[in-house]
Amino acid sequence: MSEEESDRYRAPALDKGLDILELLAGVDGGLTQAEIAKRLDRSPNEFYRMLDRLVRRGYVTRIDGDRFSLTLKLFGLAQRHAPVRRLVSFAVPLMRELAEASRQANQLVVFDRGNPVVIAQQEAPGYWGISIRVGSRISLFDTGSGHVLLAFRSQVERERMIAENSADGKDAGLAPDFLARLDLIRSRGYEMMPSAQTAGVINLSAPVLSADGTAIAALTVPYITLINTPDAPDISTTLHLISQTTRNLSELAGAGLSDDEV
Known part of the structure; x- marks a missing residue:
C-alpha cells in the first residue's frame, strides 16, 4: 500500500486507542493521563475521552485514583x-x-x-x-x-x-x-x-x-x-x-x- 493510500484509510481515533493499549502493555504499575500523553508526545486533553471509553469497555482500569492500567480483557x-x-x-x-x-x-x-x-x-x-x-x-x-x-x-x-x-x-x-x-x-x-x-x-x-x-x-x-x-x-x-x-x-x-x- 502506498503512503497516499495509507493516509486515505487512516483512523486517528483507532490509532490513538491502540497507542494507549500498546503503551500500557509495556509498563507495570500503570500511568497517569499526563504520563501517557508525555510518552506518546501528545496533549493530555487528547486522551481524556479515549481513556474513558477504554475504561468503560473494560480494557483499562483505574488504579490508585489517577493511574490507568490494562485489565485482562485483551488476554482473555x-x-x-x-x-x-x-x-x-x-x-x-x-x-x-x-x-x-x-x-x-x-x-x-x-x-x-x-x-x-x-x-x-x-x-x-x-x-x-x-x-x-x-x-x-x-x-x-x-x-x-x-x-x-x-x-x-x-x-x-x-x-x-x-x-x-x-x-x-x-x-x-x-x-x-x-x-x-x-x-x-x-x-x-x-x-x-x-x-x-x-x-x-x-x-x-x-x-x-x-x-x-x-x-x-x-x-x-x-x-x-x-x-x-x-x-x-x-x-x-x-x-x-x-x-x-x-x-x-x-x-x-x-x-x-x-x-x-x-
Missing part, C-alpha cells in the same frame, strides 16, 4: 483465538506428563508479531522449578524458544520474523555466527543453551512441527539441577523426554492445525 480475547486454543488443548496433557517425568517445568511458545509468546505453562511437580507467565513476550534472539522457532522456518519466513523484530535484533539475526547456530539447531533437532536471563538454568528447546517440517511452536524446559531429588532425570534424559514429547505433539497438531492458523 487472545485465549479465545481458536488455533491457539486448539494447540494448547493438544499440548497440555503432554506437557503435564513431561513435567512429571522430568521433574522440571516446561512452556509452549509460538511466534507472534515480532516475538515468541508463551501460550501454555506447566509447573514442576516438586518444590523447585523455573516458570514464566502465560502471555509473556520473550526474546527472539537469546532464548532457546526463539532459536528453535527461527531454525525450523524457511529462509523467507526467517527473514520476515527477523524484520518484524527490533532493528537491533535484525542486525543480530543476520550475523553469520547466529545463522550458523540456527543451522546447527536444525540439523540436530533441538537447542541446548545457558539461559541469558537466569544463572544456573539450561534451556532445552525442541520444535513442534507441521506436516511440512515448519515449526509451529517450541517446547522448552528451563532445566535446573535438582540436588535434593536423586531420582530426577539428568539433562541428557530430559532432552530425550522433550524430543519425545514434541514428536507426539507434532503428530497430533501437525495433522489438525496448519502453520497458517497459528
Whole structure:
C-alpha cells in the first residue's frame, strides 16, 4: 500500500486507542493521563475521552485514583483465538506428563508479531522449578524458544520474523555466527543453551512441527539441577523426554492445525 493510500484509510481515533493499549502493555504499575500523553508526545486533553471509553469497555482500569492500567480483557480475547486454543488443548496433557517425568517445568511458545509468546505453562511437580507467565513476550534472539522457532522456518519466513523484530535484533539475526547456530539447531533437532536471563538454568528447546517440517511452536524446559531429588532425570534424559514429547505433539497438531492458523 502506498503512503497516499495509507493516509486515505487512516483512523486517528483507532490509532490513538491502540497507542494507549500498546503503551500500557509495556509498563507495570500503570500511568497517569499526563504520563501517557508525555510518552506518546501528545496533549493530555487528547486522551481524556479515549481513556474513558477504554475504561468503560473494560480494557483499562483505574488504579490508585489517577493511574490507568490494562485489565485482562485483551488476554482473555487472545485465549479465545481458536488455533491457539486448539494447540494448547493438544499440548497440555503432554506437557503435564513431561513435567512429571522430568521433574522440571516446561512452556509452549509460538511466534507472534515480532516475538515468541508463551501460550501454555506447566509447573514442576516438586518444590523447585523455573516458570514464566502465560502471555509473556520473550526474546527472539537469546532464548532457546526463539532459536528453535527461527531454525525450523524457511529462509523467507526467517527473514520476515527477523524484520518484524527490533532493528537491533535484525542486525543480530543476520550475523553469520547466529545463522550458523540456527543451522546447527536444525540439523540436530533441538537447542541446548545457558539461559541469558537466569544463572544456573539450561534451556532445552525442541520444535513442534507441521506436516511440512515448519515449526509451529517450541517446547522448552528451563532445566535446573535438582540436588535434593536423586531420582530426577539428568539433562541428557530430559532432552530425550522433550524430543519425545514434541514428536507426539507434532503428530497430533501437525495433522489438525496448519502453520497458517497459528
